[in-house]
Amino acid sequence: MEVEIVNSRENYFVFGLMAVLFLSFGQLVFAASSQSLGGTLSISGLQYLPSPATPGQYVDVWINVQNTKYQADSIACELRPEYPFSIDANEDALRTIGTLGPGQNFVLKYKVRIDPSAVLGDNSLKVACKTSDSGWIEAKTAVSIQAQSKSLIIEKVFSNPSEIEPGYRALVVVEVANIAPNAVREVTLRLDLASADLPLAPIGSATEQNIALIPGNSNATFTFNVVALADAAPKAYKVPLKLLFKDYLGNTYSLNDTAGIVVNAKPVLEAFIEQSKILRDGTTGTVIVKVVNRGLGSVKFLNIGASDTPTVKVVEPKEFYAGNLESDDFDTIEYKLAVNGAGSKAVLPLTLSYRDANNHEYSQDALVEFKLYTQEEISKFGLEPEAGTNWLLVIAVMAIAGFLLYRFYWKKRK
Numbered sequence: 508m509e510v511e512i513v514n515s516r517e518n519y520f521v522f523g524l525m526a527v528l529f530l531s532f533g534q535l536v537f538a539a540s541s542q543s544l545g546g547t548l549s550i551s552g553l554q555y556l557p558s559p560a561t562p563g564q565y566v567d568v569w570i571n572v573q574n575t576k577y578q579a580d581s582i583a584c585e586l587r588p589e590y591p592f593s594i595d596a597n598e599d600a601l602r603t604i605g606t607l608g609p610g611q612n613f614v615l616k617y618k619v620r621i622d623p624s625a626v627l628g629d630n631s632l633k634v635a636c637k638t639s640d641s642g643w644i645e646a647k648t649a650v651s652i653q654a655q656s657k658s659l660i661i662e663k664v665f666s667n668p669s670e671i672e673p674g675y676r677a678l679v680v681v682e683v684a685n686i687a688p689n690a691v692r693e694v695t696l697r698l699d700l701a702s703a704d705l706p707l708a709p710i711g712s713a714t715e716q717n718i719a720l721i722p723g724n725s726n727a728t729f730t731f732n733v734v735a736l737a738d739a740a741p742k743a744y745k746v747p748l749k750l751l752f753k754d755y756l757g758n759t760y761s762l763n764d765t766a767g768i769v770v771n772a773k774p775v776l777e778a779f780i781e782q783s784k785i786l787r788d789g790t791t792g793t794v795i796v797k798v799v800n801r802g803l804g805s806v807k808f809l810n811i812g813a814s815d816t817p818t819v820k821v822v823e824p825k826e827f828y829a830g831n832l833e834s835d836d837f838d839t840i841e842y843k844l845a846v847n848g849a850g851s852k853a854v855l856p857l858t859l860s861y862r863d864a865n866n867h868e869y870s871q872d873a874l875v876e877f878k879l880y881t882q883e884e885i886s887k888f889g890l891e892p893e894a895g896t897n898w899l900l901v902i903a904v905m906a907i908a909g910f911l912l913y914r915f916y917w918k919k920r921k
Contacts, residue, residue, distance in 0.1 A: 542646040547576035548607075548636055550649035553614065554902040559653040562591070562688045563623035569650065570615045570634055574607040581639035582607055586617050591625030591652070592632055594618065606716040622721070623688035625652050627755035628771055654754040657762070658687030661750060662726065663768035670865075671770050673803055676710060679768065681729040683750065688723040691752045696729045698766075699747040703724065706739035706770065709747070723750075741771045741804045741864035771865050772804035774832075778811075778857055778873040781839060785853070786890055788819065788879045791822070791845040798859070804834040809861040813842060818849040818857065832861075851879050 543549045553569040554619045560566040573586060582604035589593055598618055607613065619632065631647040663682040671677040679698065684693055700707050711732045721727045750762040778798045785792035800806050809829040814822045822843040831837045846853050859871040885891050 542648075543868065546641050547574050547579050547609075547637065548582070548638065548644075548649070549573045549575055550634060550636065550646045552632075553818045554652055555619075559651045560621055562621055562625040562627075562652060565621050566621060566650065568617045568619050568632065568648075568650070570617070570889055571612055571855055572604070572607075572615065572636060573612040574609060574669070576609060578606065578608045579638040579640070580606045582636065584615060584634060585634040585643070586615075586619075587633040587635055587645070588619060589633060591622035591630060592650075593622070594619045595620065603661055619650075621652060627652055627654055627689055653756060653758070654687050654689050654691070657685055657760075658689070658754070659685050659691050659721070659750065659752050659760070661748060661762065664748070664785070666768055669769065671707075671733075671735040671739075671768065672737050672772050673706075673739040673741075673770065676732065676734045679731040679733055679746075679766070680765070681731075681748065682726055683729070684726045685721045685723055689755055689862075690722045691750075692720045692721055693753045694718040694721055694727070695751040697749040697751075698731050698733075699749065700733070705744055705746065706736040707733045707744070707768065708736065710734045734744035735770050739770045743767050743769045743865065760911055769865065771863065771867075773802055773833075774804050774806045774834075774861065774863055774869070776800055776806065776809075776832075776859055776861070776871060776873075778859065778875050780875050780877045783877040785844060785846055785877065786880050786885055787882075788849050788851075788853075789847050791843070793841055793843050794855070794877055796840045796842060796855070796857070798840070799833070800832045800834055803834055804864050805834055807862045807864070807866075809838075809859065811840060812858040812860070814856040816854060816857070818847060819853050819855055820845040820847075821855070847880065849879055853877055853879055858902065 528620045531604060541615070542551065551571050551573070553571045555566050555568045557564075557566065584602050584604065586594065586600045588600075594598075594600060594617060602615055604613055629649040629651050632650050633645055633647050635643045635645040637643045638867070660683065661681060662684040665680055667678045667680065681696055683696070695715060695717050700709060700714055709731065714731065716729045716731070718727050718729075730772070744767070746766045746768050748766055750764070751759065753759050776798060778796055780794055781797040782795040783792075785794060798809075798811065809832050811827045811829060813825055815821055822845060824840070827840045842855065844853075844855065853876065855875045855877075857873045857875060859873060862868050880888070880890060
């Protein structure tokens, strides 16, 4: 490939323009000192982009070849990449320059690939040139290779169990991934539970853990033992995470993230007959059903539906909306029922629909039973008051009898 030769006056303008552009974009210039190739030629690295270079990526390299003495003819230069550098098949390593007069220079540009497993730090890139008067002479220029600043990422955070009940223990697991080909070291993960708003505490382990080394393209796991405080309110909590690590060159990086930890207590609802005024089969009456929340979590949007059976007909209500029911709280519903053919026991089917504090939906079936009695049992257990004397009726009968007797006696006298 032919490269244009620049005369010394134009050279000043080109170098000035390149310097302005490089400084404007904040790029780093490397290896400003030139190396003699013997005789009349010297070589220096102008720049490589991006800077610093990263493993597994391409880098554009500009190399300046300067003629410092007398005219040189048949100049050719060749890039001789060695690990961790290489060039693609469509990139010509050998470049023919031709003639270069005293004070003139030319710039070579190569697109160089960096091996994914490259050792971090300064790596030497070799270039060789020759003229009609000399054989190949080799020189080196340094390229700095560094890891990506975000080579280590937090890939997954979860708890086991997935929802922690107040007063219970759990494992908080944090998986980190080294997405770069180079190892990172002195990896530290901090689980920040210091906030008074977080009802979690470490148990049996610290809130900071360390891993000496995580190889390139591999994962590592941190595990923390925590307990949810007994008075923890059921909801999702944000837990701050801080990840610290160093690359091969000793550069320190930090990453802040947030993990979501869910505290939840499932409601435990029970329904039973608190009072029944239906004593006999084949009668209509009322029963009072009590619904109790015996769980640690509250209940929202509680709706209670009642269903008919072949022996129990719900007169009213078919649906009852109770709303919210806190832990250790209850509500009552009065049902009017018609019972026929149930025998000694009647069953009222109920469906309880509600949500917990974290808006998880539940539907629960409950069968509430109430006993039916024979007349003998009712009398034996005194479930109904015995019929007493109806004095009003007695007085009325006596009054009528007295009146009839008086009329009869009075007629006889007349």
